[in-house]
Amino acid sequence: MANASRGASNVPRERFDWEITANSDQSFENALEKARSGVRLTVEDGIELLTTGTDLQGIDRERKELVLEAADRRRREVVGEEVTFVANLNNNVTTACNTGCLFCNFKDRSDAFLADNDVDHAGFTKTPAESREIVAQAIETGIYEVTSVSGLHPAFALDDEHREILEASDRSDLNYKPPERYEKNPGTYCEQMAAMSVDDVHLHSMTPEEAYHARRGTPWSYKEVYSRLADAGLDTVPGTAAEILVDEVRNVICPGKIGTDEWVMAIEAAAAVGMPTTATIMYGHVENEAHRIHHLDVIRDLQDRIGSITEFVPLSFVHPNTPLYDRGMVDAGATRDEDELMIAVSRLYLDNIDHIQSSWVKYGDNHGLKMLSCGADDFMGTILSEEITKRAGGGFGEARSFAEYVEMVSAIGRIPVERSTDYQQRQRIDPDNPPFGPVLGPNADGTPLVER
Numbered sequence: 001m002a003n004a005s006r007g008a009s010n011v012p013r014e015r016f017d018w019e020i021t022a023n024s025d026q027s028f029e030n031a032l033e034k035a036r037s038g039v040r041l042t043v044e045d046g047i048e049l050l051t052t053g054t055d056l057q058g059i060d061r062e063r064k065e066l067v068l069e070a071a072d073r074r075r076r077e078v079v080g081e082e083v084t085f086v087a088n089l090n091n092n093v094t095t096a097c098n099t100g101c102l103f104c105n106f107k108d109r110s111d112a113f114l115a116d117n118d119v120d121h122a123g124f125t126k127t128p129a130e131s132r133e134i135v136a137q138a139i140e141t142g143i144y145e146v147t148s149v150s151g152l153h154p155a156f157a158l159d160d161e162h163r164e165i166l167e168a169s170d171r172s173d174l175n176y177k178p179p180e181r182y183e184k185n186p187g188t189y190c191e192q193m194a195a196m197s198v199d200d201v202h203l204h205s206m207t208p209e210e211a212y213h214a215r216r217g218t219p220w221s222y223k224e225v226y227s228r229l230a231d232a233g234l235d236t237v238p239g240t241a242a243e244i245l246v247d248e249v250r251n252v253i254c255p256g257k258i259g260t261d262e263w264v265m266a267i268e269a270a271a272a273v274g275m276p277t278t279a280t281i282m283y284g285h286v287e288n289e290a291h292r293i294h295h296l297d298v299i300r301d302l303q304d305r306i307g308s309i310t311e312f313v314p315l316s317f318v319h320p321n322t323p324l325y326d327r328g329m330v331d332a333g334a335t336r337d338e339d340e341l342m343i344a345v346s347r348l349y350l351d352n353i354d355h356i357q358s359s360w361v362k363y364g365d366n367h368g369l370k371m372l373s374c375g376a377d378d379f380m381g382t383i384l385s386e387e388i389t390k391r392a393g394g395g396f397g398e399a400r401s402f403a404e405y406v407e408m409v410s411a412i413g414r415i416p417v418e419r420s421t422d423y424q425q426r427q428r429i430d431p432d433n434p435p436f437g438p439v440l441g442p443n444a445d446g447t448p449l450v451e452r
Contacts, residue, residue: 019248022290028053028063035070035348046293050345059337071344071375078354079377083409084419084426086381087402087438087449088145088204089138091131091196094186095123097151098175099209101254102323103243103285110154113182125153125184128195135198138384141449144441145381145421146196148205149240155179158214159190159228166217174217189214190232197233200442202421206234208266209241212258222269230273236421237270239279239309245298246291253286253324264302271306276422279309279353283342284317284334285324292342296349303352310422311355311378314342316362336367340374347375355423360400369408378419379405382449401450402429402436 031048052063358371
């Protein structure tokens with residue numbers, strides 16, 4: 001049997017003595033037959049498909065194509081020929097963060113933001129008023145989704161009641177400093193939610209990690225936190241901060257973050273208060289193929305219970321400018337073969353999630369389009385600003401016009417479809433009827449968002 005170091009050859013995994021390894025008593029042929037027939041896959045099946053067989057070293061290209069064909073067939077059966085995308089804006093509030101994740105170069109040490117610190121830094125913090133102005137201007141162009149994922153600024157509190165609790169506490173482990181100590185006041189999470197809830201915009205924010213930060217020092221449940229955020233304007237929750245939902249990997253790449261059980265608990269709570277969520281995986285760093293499949297198994301089991309995960313988003317690790325790369329823990333990210341197999345096996349394994357997303361921010365246009373033939377059916381959104389991947393060294397741009405979407409999707413023989421965040425509203429676009437712009441938002445009238 002091959003061991004855990006076999007698929008992503010860019011990663012020196014021999015550095016890690018993993019308890020979970022990519023071994024299997026299943027055969028590739030049996031796993032592929034189950035995938036083709038629609039039988040629910042086991043962890044061992046998933047390992048066989050993702051490795052193209054543990055009886056061989058490396059990825060076998062012929063076997064890989066068989067997996068991709070099975071996933072593309074499943075995609076057609078589940079969602080047909082439509083490729084969806086959304087008109088959205090990213091408004092990340094702050095880069096200030098002390099979590100210390102080794103895969104991230106988005107954050108800046110929060111001490112650099114202190115008013116009495118003259119250290120130069122390239123980070124930012126936005127006040128609620130600034131967030132509102134950014135969203136209000138974007139809505140005028142026709143966007144209708146705002147995605148906001150931010151660093152864990154020590155001055156952030158859930159609301160005024162939470163701030164009073166934090167101010168009165170003498171605990172040193174709460175990562176809290178009052179806002180007046182900083183160059184800018186980020187306000188509270190609820191104030192930011194209210195500020196970004198302009199008109200009928202859909203607000204997609206507050207990851208499980210941010211929800212954990214928003215309840216620190218209190219006995220409040222995640223359900224209480226998400227209930228207050230919903231009252232402030234939050235509509236849906238991004239299932240990011242998942243990375244790899246296997247704690248032996250989390251203990252290496254993000255030891256300061258919540259564990260797998262806590263992440264699951266937060267997503268369950270969001271579902272309990274009526275908010276749909278997404279789910280993600282960040283792969284291609286120190287983990288092995290078995291870790292990836294165990295992650296998919298956690299997500300599938302969670303969806304069996306809550307049924308409110310609208311899409312699954314594989315995120316290929318962008319390695320430049322990250323501590324994992326700087327410290328020599330990785331040499332590069334995932335290979336293209338691995339990217340294709342990750343999309344395909346996600347489609348085949350997650351039999352209870354309809355939509356699999358291809359990220360043009362992570363993959364680029366050409367590679368991202370290829371993923372739409374490997375099992376993916378969603379192609380992200382316009383993302384009028386994107387700081388996280390860019391600061392990690394990604395170079396695939398920050399904005400996408402509807403005209404580009406229509407051209408690319410039509411070129412591969414698929415149907416371009418504008419969608420709402422939760423996929424409940426969908427509008428097919430006629431490639432022969434330009435100009436192309438959003439029509440689903442409160443101020444959307446078909447005017448192009450951005451020029452090509």
